[in-house]
Amino acid sequence: ARATPQTEGNIFNVFLQDEAGNNVDVALRYPGQDVVQGVRISVWPLWWVQAKNFAMTSQVTVPIEILDDADRPLLAVLVLPPSEPLLEVHVASGARVDTAFGDVLPLADVRLSPERVLLALDAARTLTRGLHLVRFSVVVPQDGELPSFNLWQVALCDEKMQADPAACSVSTGPGGRGAAVISIFALPGFDPKATSPKGLPQTTGAAALGACPRCSVLALVVVMPLLRWSRLAG
Secondary structure, eight states: OOSOOOGGGOEEEEEEEOTTSOEEEEEEEEEOOOOOOSOOEEEOOOEEOOOOTTOOEEEEEEEEEEOSOOSSOOOEEEEEOOTTTTOOBOGGGOEEEEEEEESOOOEEEEEEETTEEEEEEOTTOOOOSEEEEEEEEEEOOTTOOOOSSOEEEEEEEOGGGGTOGGGSOBOSSTTOBOTTEEEEEEEEOOOTTSOOOSOOOOOSEEEEEOOOOOSOOOEEEEEOOOOTTOOOOO
16 A cells, blocks of 8 residues: 555454364454555565474574665664464574575674574665575474464564663554554474475675474465555555
């Protein structure tokens, strides 16, 4: 959309359905978010290194593509693994960002905890077109138990986190996104012991900092607001 709908029309109805089309869960009249202009980003499906035999960790790659040069600053990229039970980030392995094409991502810091990976970006620079591969490791569940809701989240945060770093955060339930979060991508999770998709792109540069499916197939149906005065952009 070219602009945010009026408050009374910016409402979503979400239906989670099983293979037979039965509603598993619903969220009615869920408030929509503001339309964000000036930054176009796509997050590709996850890749990982298969954990064979008695491997304790598995390296994960989160590919983030900047589709166009940005017109507004972006201060952080937040990567959240699935929870309940938590698929822990292996903090001691650190993280790195390789660049497949384009300029190197303007990293200011990389912060890891078992629950998340935060890429802090240089506030004085805007992002330029390119593809970046965020790489870190997760702990392989030794009991074989995977999260019941095996979903990863990647959030983009703006300058509001300068005054409040905690504003770059995501939690479950309505109102669970911090004030600095301008967009969230949801990615299907995986079993670290399963085979990963092939075809990682070659990298041309790197920026690195140290440590500083087992689920049912479901359909997600989203009923979007009707915009009488704007057209959806392709």
